[in-house]
Amino acid sequence: MDTEQSARSLAPAGVLGVCLMLGLIVGGWLLGSQIKATRLADRYVTVKGLVERTVKADTAIWPVTFKEAGNDLPAVFAKSEADKNAVLKFFSGQGIAPDEITVGQIQVTDKLANEYGGANNNGPRYIVQQTVTVNSKNVDKIAKAGQQTAELVQAGIVVGGGYGQGIRYVFNGLNALKPDMITEATKNARASAERFAADSGSEVGGIRSANQGVFSISSADAGSAAGDGDGGGSADASMMKKVRVVATVDYYLVR
Incomplete structure (x- = not known):
């Protein structure tokens, strides 16, 4: 009888021990997995x-800037307009359509009105500058036209150089x-x-x-x-x- 009571009292302890053992095993496995995952993450x-x-390039942009200078403003302006017409005629002769051409605003500089110029403002009083810009999707046509700019020089047009001048090719x-x-x-x-x-x-x-x-x-x-x-x-x-x-x-x- 005492043996049966002892067995009954030990049974819960055995179950508890087994549960504790399983918990330790599972916990250890989970901890090991986390450590491994952390190492792998590094x-x-x-x-x-x-x-x-x-x-x-799919677009060609070509600004052509020209200047005229003199002391008689109407005469200088007339020369600038003649230059503009010559440039437009040149572009037309190269097969460039009117809707590909933009005529910019006229810029007039009066050197005597320049408060910072002083007595160093020698030469012509007025400078008139204009820019005609071509914006075309036909890059080959514009490249070919760019090789013919000597015609503008022959027409007496001094084309401005410097930054921003020349043909720019853009890919959009x-x-x-x-x-x-x-x-x-x-x-x-x-x-x-x-x-x-x-x-x-x-x-x-x-x-x-x-x-x-x-x-x-x-x-x-x-x-x-x-x-x-x-x-x-x-x-x-x-x-x-x-x-x-x-x-x-x-x-x-x-x-």
């Missing part, structure tokens, strides 16, 4: 994926290229991550973080380092453009 590789495309189709280029850049980045993982005996997991990078448009001409914000010259003078993006991706490494 294992990742940063790679870059580069994509470049060569494209042709970047938004259409972005999705495919980003996809390709990400694919190239993963390929780099897989090569690294293979060398280290690991496998590539999911993406930890990603930065698609900044798109840049530069000249595609050989030897040119011009680009958006590069400071290496102007890419606008080149009809062919190089579109470039570098995606930076962090991939988890497993195993």
